Amino acid sequence: MQNGLYRVEFRTPLGSGAGVVVLQDGNLRGGDSSMYYFGTYTETGNQATVDAESHRHTPGLQSVLGRDDAHLSLRGTVQGNSTQLTGSAREAPGANLQVSLSLIRP
Numbered sequence: 001m002q003n004g005l006y007r008v009e010f011r012t013p014l015g016s017g018a019g020v021v022v023l024q025d026g027n028l029r030g031g032d033s034s035m036y037y038f039g040t041y042t043e044t045g046n047q048a049t050v051d052a053e054s055h056r057h058t059p060g061l062q063s064v065l066g067r068d069d070a071h072l073s074l075r076g077t078v079q080g081n082s083t084q085l086t087g088s089a090r091e092a093p094g095a096n097l098q099v100s101l102s103l104i105r106p
Contacts, residue, residue: 001023001041001043001048001078001083001101002023002081002103002106003023003024003025003106004022004023004103004104004105004106005020005021005022005103005104005105006020006021006022006023006030006101006102006103006104007019007020007101007102007104008020008021008030008032008099008100008101009099009100009102010064010097010098010099010100011064011097011098011099012064012065012092012095012096012097012098013095013096014062014063014064014065014066014095015062015064016064017032017061017064018032019031019032019033019035019037020032020104021037021101023041023101026040026041026042027039027040027041028040028041028050028052031057033058033061034056034057034058034059034060034061034063035054035055035056035057035063036054036055036057037052037053037054037055037072038052038053039051039052039053039072040052043078046077046078046079047075047076047077047078048074048075048076048077048078048083048085049074049075050072050073050074050075050085050087050099051071051072051073051074052071052072052074053069053070053071053072054069054070054072054089055068055069056068056069064095064097065089065091065092065095065097066092066095067089067091067092069091070089070090070091070092071089071090071091072087072088072089072097073087073088073089073090074086074087074097074099075087076099081102081103082100082101082102082103083100083101084098084099084100085098085099085100085101086098086099087099
């Protein structure tokens with residue numbers, strides 16, 4: 001995963017959403033209309049690992065995890081300028097999280 005600005009799309013059984021994240025030298029920062037995210041990522045070959053947190057910044061919309069604060073563990077595959085990840089949040093057991101990252105701008 002190259003450094004840059006990415007579109008992020010995410011889905012759980014509770015709903016779906018989209019936002020943006022910046023990947024920069026192993027660090028991840030981003031957000032959407034009600035949540036912000038930060039964490040780290042690694043890539044080995046075409047395998048990616050993301051460990052991140054999400055937190056509410058604006059009340060209103062329900063989180064796709066049903067929680068205002070969550071610790072995310074994601075694993076997946078990098079294919080060119082996109083990455084497909086799956087994982088979970090320890091605060092929302094059973095809420096399988098699917099995430100897609102697509103490079104917008106390096």
